[in-house]
Amino acid sequence: MAEAPKPPSDATPPEAAPGSAASAAAAGKPAAAKAPGAEAAAAKPPPAKAAAHPPPAAAAPTGPTEPAPPAGLALPAFITTLQRVVPGSVSHVSYHLGDWTIVVPVAHLVETARHLRDAADAVFDFCSDVTATDWPPRAEGRFDVVYCLYSTRHRHRVRIKVKVGELQPVPSVTGIWPSANWLEREVYDMFGVNFTGHPDRRRILMPDDWQGFPQRKDYPLEGPGELLMENPLDWLKLRQAREQADIE
Amino acid sequence: MDTPVVHHGAMFDTNELVINMGPQHPSTHGVLRVVLRLDGEKVVDADVVIGYLHRGIEKLSENRNWTQIILLTDRMDYVAAATNNVGYCETVEKLMSLEVPRRARYVRTILCELQRIASHCLWIGTHAMDIGAMTVFLYAFRERELILDLFEEFCGARLTYNSMRIGGLPLDLPPGWDRKVLEFCSVMDSKVDEYEELLTHNRIWLERTKGIGVISGKDAVALGLSGPPLRGSGVPKDVRKDEPYAAYDEMQFDVPIGTAGDTYDRYLVRLEEFRQSLRIIRQATEGIPEGPIVGKVPRLIKPAAGETYHAIESPKGELGYFIVSDGKSTNPYRFRVRPPSFCNLQGLRPLIRGHLIADVVALIGSLDVVLGEVDR
Numbered sequence: 025m026a027e028a029p030k031p032p033s034d035a036t037p038p039e040a041a042p043g044s045a046a047s048a049a050a051a052g053k054p055a056a057a058k059a060p061g062a063e064a065a066a067a068k069p070p071p072a073k074a075a076a077h078p079p080p081a082a083a084a085p086t087g088p089t090e091p092a093p094p095a096g097l098a099l100p101a102f103i104t105t106l107q108r109v110v111p112g113s114v115s116h117v118s119y120h121l122g123d124w125t126i127v128v129p130v131a132h133l134v135e136t137a138r139h140l141r142d143a144a145d146a147v148f149d150f151c152s153d154v155t156a157t158d159w160p161p162r163a164e165g166r167f168d169v170v171y172c173l174y175s176t177r178h179r180h181r182v183r184i185k186v187k188v189g190e191l192q193p194v195p196s197v198t199g200i201w202p203s204a205n206w207l208e209r210e211v212y213d214m215f216g217v218n219f220t221g222h223p224d225r226r227r228i229l230m231p232d233d234w235q236g237f238p239q240r241k242d243y244p245l246e247g248p249g250e251l252l253m254e255n256p257l258d259w260l261k262l263r264q265a266r267e268q269a270d271i272e
Numbered sequence: 273m274d275t276p277v278v279h280h281g282a283m284f285d286t287n288e289l290v291i292n293m294g295p296q297h298p299s300t301h302g303v304l305r306v307v308l309r310l311d312g313e314k315v316v317d318a319d320v321v322i323g324y325l326h327r328g329i330e331k332l333s334e335n336r337n338w339t340q341i342i343l344l345t346d347r348m349d350y351v352a353a354a355t356n357n358v359g360y361c362e363t364v365e366k367l368m369s370l371e372v373p374r375r376a377r378y379v380r381t382i383l384c385e386l387q388r389i390a391s392h393c394l395w396i397g398t399h400a401m402d403i404g405a406m407t408v409f410l411y412a413f414r415e416r417e418l419i420l421d422l423f424e425e426f427c428g429a430r431l432t433y434n435s436m437r438i439g440g441l442p443l444d445l446p447p448g449w450d451r452k453v454l455e456f457c458s459v460m461d462s463k464v465d466e467y468e469e470l471l472t473h474n475r476i477w478l479e480r481t482k483g484i485g486v487i488s489g490k491d492a493v494a495l496g497l498s499g500p501p502l503r504g505s506g507v508p509k510d511v512r513k514d515e516p517y518a519a520y521d522e523m524q525f526d527v528p529i530g531t532a533g534d535t536y537d538r539y540l541v542r543l544e545e546f547r548q549s550l551r552i553i554r555q556a557t558e559g560i561p562e563g564p565i566v567g568k569v570p571r572l573i574k575p576a577a578g579e580t581y582h583a584i585e586s587p588k589g590e591l592g593y594f595i596v597s598d599g600k601s602t603n604p605y606r607f608r609v610r611p612p613s614f615c616n617l618q619g620l621r622p623l624i625r626g627h628l629i630a631d632v633v634a635l636i637g638s639l640d641v642v643l644g645e646v647d648r
Contacts, residue, residue: 172594
């Protein structure tokens with residue numbers, strides 16, 4: 025079954041690319057220069073794996089499906105107002121299963137968030153969730169940071185989404201919704217998204233001295249195991265060595 | 273006697289004291305740690321430390337197939353496991369655009385409300401015990417036992433039920449179960465009055481809860497509080513009314529709200545929720561339709577690529593699931609829970625600032641957090 029924990033080298037095709045990018049990205053976590061190396065490492069293994077498992081075509085999904093709204097459906101008023109008042113804030117609008125999603129460039133995030141909270145036709149005063157999704161092979165940045173908003177006055181929902189790279193700064197929205205404080209801390213803890221201007225950016229669920237970001241797709245499910253007790257860096261080195269041997 | 277002034281000053285020098293409360297403390301309802309900075313008995317500031325019960329349920333779920341996850345959701349809010357099951361199953365059903373039969377929706381409503389009563393029983397018992405009223409704990413656990421018996425009869429388990437399936441229910445109701453539920457309702461009616469007699473006009477209770485931890489509706493919304501802590505501040509936000517799921521659109525019930533936004537009002541709101549839940553259970557049990565219990569579910573559950581967020585009203589507040597499917601694998605690509613306890617606990621720091629150290633336990637109890645859900 026797909027659920028059996030397995031070493032990353034034996035991963036099924038959808039996981040193969042992130043699995044091999046794992047150690048590279050995890051080991052080279054602090055260094056920006058490592059990122060291209062990781063890409064190369066990620067690009068290499070799939071052909072070898074594909075030979076072992078014939079059917080797979082695509083390796084890992086490179087992004088979410090973001091279907092545009094159907095032709096007959098009008099945009100809600102708050103989106104059209106947003107487009108008018110904050111130019112450049114909406115790069116894509118998606119509609120799926122009754123949920124509206126606005127894709128916003130990082131540069132306009134705070135401005136958009138403030139508008140959505142304050143504008144009379146939006147009043148998204150309740151930030152119910154901040155989370156992220158990891159799409160390692162994606163060119164435009166691996167993370168989607170997703171903000172789920174709700175309006176206690178109009179009782180409607182919307183999601184805003186920004187696409188960011190590994191070390192790219194994302195302005196914190198705690199100034200707009202104080203509830204985002206812990207939620208952003210969790211996203212930082214689990215994904216390593218680089219929030220800036222956050223009043224209290226510490227890990228929240230994992231121990232303070234934890235190495236790596238567990239919710240990333242290239243972080244193994246079994247974790248570092250007993251080696252973490254000795255020295256977490258040993259584990260990362262060991263994994264990297266194993267991966268290197270695998271590639272050559 | 274001549275006491276030197278210098279010595280006198282040193283004796284009454286007021287340094288701030290840092291006290292660590294938890295993670296092993298009976299009043300923190302699990303493994304919550306609060307680092308308190310005290311000026312005398314007054315709390316100047318607090319740091320809330322969580323994560324002691326982190327089991328990586330989100331990561332684990334991304335490596336399990338869609339049906340196996342139901343079992344993991346039990347382990348989040350373990351005093352209201354069926355509610356977690358319902359929330360997850362409904363999200364996947366939304367992702368797959370599945371139709372759930374009306375009978376299954378009615379049973380879900382009954383189970384959710386029974387869970388609300390069980391969860392509130394546990395809350396009123398422990399909350400009152402924290403403040404010093406021992407009797408309520410024994411009373412409330414007696415009634416919680418009745419609900420656990422009902423669940424045991426329905427699905428065989430008493431705590432982690434695994435009581436839902438994607439598309440409907442795993443089992444039909446056992447014969448005579450609905451009658452037992454109605455019997456329970458008539459018992460519970462008088463028990464809620466008992467709790468009320470013990471506490472509502474109790475002078476010690478009033479002293480300990482009135483005016484403690486006041487938060488305005490606007491601040492509560494900004495802090496992301498939901499459920500009774502938000503409604504206690506007068507904001508009528510209830511997912512059951514605003515975005516009805518299961519069979520709530522066919523039920524008659526009121527959403528109680530408070531006015532003052534203090535610990536006492538949060539208590540009153542939950543107390544009224546007992547009665548409203550009983551009202552819903554009666555309607556649902558009496559009107560339960562005949563018919564199938566599972567919709568047309570494909571053998572292999574594999575939602576089409578897409579993402580969705582779906583929220584339900586758990587006993588603690590807005591329980592949301594954000595799930596991404598890549599449409600290719602048999603497990604979710606991203607599984608995220610918006611745990612109401614996590615967001616409510618965030619409100620603890622602003623609430624306890626300026627209060628006495630004895631009120632800290634009252635406020636932790638008043639937010640009604642379950643650490644299994646906070647840490648996941």
